[in-house]
Amino acid sequence: MVTLPRSARLAAWGTAWLRNEASLDDVVDRVRADDEPHDAVDVPGAATATGLSEALLALREAGATAFLVALPAPGDPSGLGGPADLNGYAVDAGEAVIADGAPYALVPDVRTFGPPGDQGHMVTWMVRPASPAPAAPSLADTDKELTTALLAAGSILTDLDVASWRPEVEALLSDIRTNRQSDPLPRAFPPQAQAVAARAARLLAVVRFALGDDGGAVTTSEATSRRAALTPLERASRSALAAACNALATR
Incomplete structure (x- = not known):
């Protein structure tokens, strides 16, 4: 079975949702998969941590018209437009989601728990200020x-x-x-x-x-x-x- 990185799933399904091609529940379910429920922090307009669905609604309200995945690596910050703070977080995570139309990005912080063979994941999406994604190859x-x-x-x-x-x-x-x-x-x-x-x-x-x-x-x-x-x-x-x-x- 093909498994995409969490940010890839969020960008693809999130954009489909913004285009009325998927429901918000579809997005959350596809991104979460077998993880514990995802949280989000530093969401625009929210004073405390929220769920992923609330974060996506807030980014749509902030002007997001699509989501773009970036899959950077050390020495290769492809898909990232800055600032340096965001690039550092994204390179460390190996992934990020850039909101097109809103000055924000989401970077997953993944914590693994449990013994080998029976591990789970707790995921918190960090919302960070972001510049627009640079032009990418077709x-x-x-x-x-x-x-x-x-x-x-x-x-x-x-x-x-x-x-x-x-x-x-x-x-x-x-x-x-x-x-x-x-x-x-x-x-x-x-x-x-x-x-x-x-x-x-x-x-x-x-x-x-x-x-x-x-x-x-x-x-x-x-x-x-x-x-x-x-x-x-x-x-x-x-x-x-x-x-x-x-x-x-x-x-």
Whole structure:
């Protein structure tokens, strides 16, 4: 099953809600998934913490007409327009949602609790002042870049030692190799966005497992070569996933 980052789900479903293509309950349910109920802090007009639905209503009232996901990484603040404070929070989290039409962004603070194998997550969305998101590459361009990066990675991805990782990695690789279809975004999104989101999310998950675990790379040289080959694919996957989840907002 394709699982999108929380901010990607919030941007996609939140924009569908603003376009009357989804209900507010749909947004909250899709974003929360198996987490504990999400909270939000520093919401415009609210003196205390609120629920996610109240935060979204407040941002709509503040002028938000769409939501855009940013999936930055250290040294790559793509999708962020500042200020520096927001960029720092977003890079640390690896994700953020920029409100288009309102000077705010949401960044998730995720706390894990419970023993291994039975863990849960408590999520608080921090509302922060934000500048407009910068212009981003088109969905078509990021899809081409993802294909190029995947070809450049060559046999590195095919030869990953998935047995040393969690079992779902092998299923993700199988889905990628067979180009299995899925629709991880709201129905209002165009078919190309659905396909790109599914492929990019799967590749991003696999590559992050690979970059975090040397797996079958038995020498330092092999591990370094693997990282050099997969880092551009990780970056291209983030870019393509963001473009797909933002496709409804940029149409």
